[in-house]
Amino acid sequence: MAQLELFLQTLISGFLLGGLYALIALGMALIMGVMRVINLAHGDFMMIAMYIAYWMFTMFGIDPYLSVFIAAPAMFLFGLGIQKYLLTPVMKVESILPHNQVILTVGLAMVFSNLATVFFTGNYRSTPVSYASSAWYLTDYWRNSPIELSLSMPWTISFILAAIITIGLWIFLTKTDTGKSIRATSQDLDAALLMGVNVNRVRMVTFGIGLILVACAGCLFLPIYYLYPALGKQFTNVGFVIAVIGGMGSTDGALIGGLILGIFESMTATYIGMGWAPAGRFAIFVAALVFLPGGVASILRKWRLGK
Amino acid sequence: MKRFSVTVIFLFLLSLFAPQAFAQDVLKFGIPLPLTGTNAKFGEIEKKSYEIAMEEINAKGGIKGKKVVLEFEDSQGKPEVSRSIVERLIDVKKQPVIFGEYSSSSSKAVAAVAEERKVPYMVVTGATDDITQQKYKYVFRMNPTNAYYATGFMSFLKEVVKPKTIAILYESSDFGTSGAEDMVKQAQKVGMKVLVKEQYEKGAVDFKPILSKVKAAKPDVIYMVSYVMDAALLMRQIKELRIDANLYAGGAAGFAIPEFIQNAKEASELVMTATLWSPQVAYTGAKEYAEKYKKLYKDYPSYHGAEAYSALYIIKDVLERAKSLKADDIRAAFKATNMMTAFGPVKFEDKDGYTNQNFMDTLVMQVIKGKHETIWPAKYASTKYVYPIPKWRDRK
Numbered sequence: 001m002a003q004l005e006l007f008l009q010t011l012i013s014g015f016l017l018g019g020l021y022a023l024i025a026l027g028m029a030l031i032m033g034v035m036r037v038i039n040l041a042h043g044d045f046m047m048i049a050m051y052i053a054y055w056m057f058t059m060f061g062i063d064p065y066l067s068v069f070i071a072a073p074a075m076f077l078f079g080l081g082i083q084k085y086l087l088t089p090v091m092k093v094e095s096i097l098p099h100n101q102v103i104l105t106v107g108l109a110m111v112f113s114n115l116a117t118v119f120f121t122g123n124y125r126s127t128p129v130s131y132a133s134s135a136w137y138l139t140d141y142w143r144n145s146p147i148e149l150s151l152s153m154p155w156t157i158s159f160i161l162a163a164i165i166t167i168g169l170w171i172f173l174t175k176t177d178t179g180k181s182i183r184a185t186s187q188d189l190d191a192a193l194l195m196g197v198n199v200n201r202v203r204m205v206t207f208g209i210g211l212i213l214v215a216c217a218g219c220l221f222l223p224i225y226y227l228y229p230a231l232g233k234q235f236t237n238v239g240f241v242i243a244v245i246g247g248m249g250s251t252d253g254a255l256i257g258g259l260i261l262g263i264f265e266s267m268t269a270t271y272i273g274m275g276w277a278p279a280g281r282f283a284i285f286v287a288a289l290v291f292l293p294g295g296v297a298s299i300l301r302k303w304r305l306g307k
Numbered sequence: 308m309k310r311f312s313v314t315v316i317f318l319f320l321l322s323l324f325a326p327q328a329f330a331q332d333v334l335k336f337g338i339p340l341p342l343t344g345t346n347a348k349f350g351e352i353e354k355k356s357y358e359i360a361m362e363e364i365n366a367k368g369g370i371k372g373k374k375v376v377l378e379f380e381d382s383q384g385k386p387e388v389s390r391s392i393v394e395r396l397i398d399v400k401k402q403p404v405i406f407g408e409y410s411s412s413s414s415k416a417v418a419a420v421a422e423e424r425k426v427p428y429m430v431v432t433g434a435t436d437d438i439t440q441q442k443y444k445y446v447f448r449m450n451p452t453n454a455y456y457a458t459g460f461m462s463f464l465k466e467v468v469k470p471k472t473i474a475i476l477y478e479s480s481d482f483g484t485s486g487a488e489d490m491v492k493q494a495q496k497v498g499m500k501v502l503v504k505e506q507y508e509k510g511a512v513d514f515k516p517i518l519s520k521v522k523a524a525k526p527d528v529i530y531m532v533s534y535v536m537d538a539a540l541l542m543r544q545i546k547e548l549r550i551d552a553n554l555y556a557g558g559a560a561g562f563a564i565p566e567f568i569q570n571a572k573e574a575s576e577l578v579m580t581a582t583l584w585s586p587q588v589a590y591t592g593a594k595e596y597a598e599k600y601k602k603l604y605k606d607y608p609s610y611h612g613a614e615a616y617s618a619l620y621i622i623k624d625v626l627e628r629a630k631s632l633k634a635d636d637i638r639a640a641f642k643a644t645n646m647m648t649a650f651g652p653v654k655f656e657d658k659d660g661y662t663n664q665n666f667m668d669t670l671v672m673q674v675i676k677g678k679h680e681t682i683w684p685a686k687y688a689s690t691k692y693v694y695p696i697p698k699w700r701d702r703k
Binding site: 003005016017132133134135221224225226231265266267269277278 | 479507511512519523535536540543544546548549566569
């Protein structure tokens with residue numbers, strides 16, 4: 001029984017963690033698919049959004065979850081600006097290296113985290129919300145349950161919001177014109193151009209939406225985690241690994257990849273050791289590259305074609 | 308023109324002699340401290356504390372009627388810089404006694420120079436065991452070493468909790484690993500069984516998997532060696548999973564600072580931690596010093612500050628008892644030290660392979676009603692400890 005309890009509790013943790021990971025990776029995958037740019041500043045954009053939510057909480061007492069409505073539009077505009085004034089000009093420059101934009105995002109990441117250190121100091125911060133360690137317990141609802149499971153309240157709220165945001169993104173991508181142009185650009189750039197899609201505008205909007213997603217992820221992470229200027233790198237890593245597992249640029253793949261990584265990390269922590277979690281993360285990353293170069297997306301595609 | 312240059316030379320010569328002339332009623336000490344670099348934060352705390360002590364001592368007539376003047380020398384946290392600073396203090400400035408430095412590695416470098424030049428040196432904060440294990444005759448250490456850090460906590464376990472099993476969680480860094488290894492040794496000494504010993508990557512988001520494992524193992528004590536935010540996350544998730552142990556304890560660092568309570572909120576209640584010093588400990592002068600520091604700098608000082616503050620009082624005590632300012636007289640005075648400071652009792656002993664080491668009780672703090680209180684040893688407690696600890700389910 002104790003073993004079952006341990007397994008189920010680990011599964012729950014992994015699932016909740018995976019949902020949040022997926023949200024980070026979604027934005028990265030979207031940008032990767034449409035712009036062919038690996039955004040290595042993704043985690044640092046998340047850090048900025050978290051600082052916005054943090055200051056909203058400390059100065060005006062706004063709950064981090066509500067800050068989604070402030071941080072997301074702010075990051076969208078910020079993304080448009082970055083795309084228009086930094087990424088697009090760099091794309092036009094001829095260079096020996098084909099991926100100037102990737103290098104640019106690395107530079108941005110450094111600038112952001114250093115600026116945050118200058119402005120906000122290197123101190124760790126968090127938003128001590130009242131529900132931070134609240135949870136629902138199985139034994140509270142079912143007195144004689146042989147096992148005890150708990151479901152953290154903030155983690156669950158974050159997970160549900162992440163799911164809602166993901167569904168919103170899916171509706172946007174499949175039902176709206178802009179969304180359809182984004183998918184078209186992602187699937188075949190030249191065809192999209194020929195069909196009269198304003199690719200430059202699509203790129204800008206995509207980058208903005210990618211940042212909206214990561215801003216949401218930041219606001220959802222703040223109540224359960226904490227904040228410091230160098231936090232970005234860790235989540236850029238996570239997003240990148242998931243994007244690779246999911247199949248570069250595939251949003252469906254990123255969603256499944258996120259859940260896979262979350263559950264995988266939790267299982268490693270329980271059954272092998274938590275110190276192994278980072279090693280496990282990169283093992284699965286390498287395994288995905290070697291054995292499944294197309295990622296989860298390629299399996300999805302095969303399955304759809306087979307039907 | 309000639310007259311003018313003669314005047315200048317005269318003034319220049321005068322300025323050379325002037326300090327010597329005043330030196331009669333001034334005692335000048337150069338103190339090496341890291342004022343820039345990664346350890347600068349602690350160097351700063353110590354500098355401020357030395358200054359508070361200096362002002363207090365001078366207000367009461369100085370040392371042997373001489374005014375104390377402190378000169379802080381920036382060692383940048385680099386042992387080789389500390390070394391050259393101290394060489395200059397001894398060879399050029401002829402300073403009779405050396406004290407200061409922050410890190411263990413710098414203190415070690417200074418200790419080697421002092422021993423070689425036969426000038427007494429008092430280590431103030433460096434905690435690595437081997438500094439006072441080298442049979443140095445002229446090196447004294449006022450702070451407890453790493454190996455004795457948890458003595459207070461262990462005596463609390465032995466006398467009050469009497470646990471049979473323990474789970475140890477620690478961050479995968481030097482600090483975390485050495486803290487955990489020490490605890491394993493201590494646990495074996497008192498016959499506790501280590502059920503779980505797990506490390507985690509600093510900055511982890513979700514501790515629930517290993518905590519679930521801890522829960523399944525049902526240990527009497529959960530001991531964690533973590534830095535600030537991990538400490539708060541761990542306790543929050545322990546509360547969330549309702550892991551009921553007899554005792555939740557932290558190995559100082561992240562658990563001993565006010566931020567822990569701010570971040571973990573009600574999950575921090577009744578958590579214990581080993582510590583060297585706390586602002587409300589019942590040592591004479593501790594509270595006064597802490598309040599004075601807070602008034603000046605808006606924050607309570609860490610134990611490093613208390614060590615620095617007390618260091619100057621020890622030096623005062625030693626110099627006033629020393630027959631002369633000769634190295635051997637000062638050394639003899641150090642040996643005979645037996646005094647109470649804001650940091651705790653100070654007495655330099657040769658014991659357990661250590662030479663000239665101050666052995667003192669380390670403290671245990673517990674979070675009671677959202678505040679750190681000193682609870683052990685009982686004679687220095689600011690309030691009575693809360694034990695047994697209620698189960699999570701029964702807490703409000």
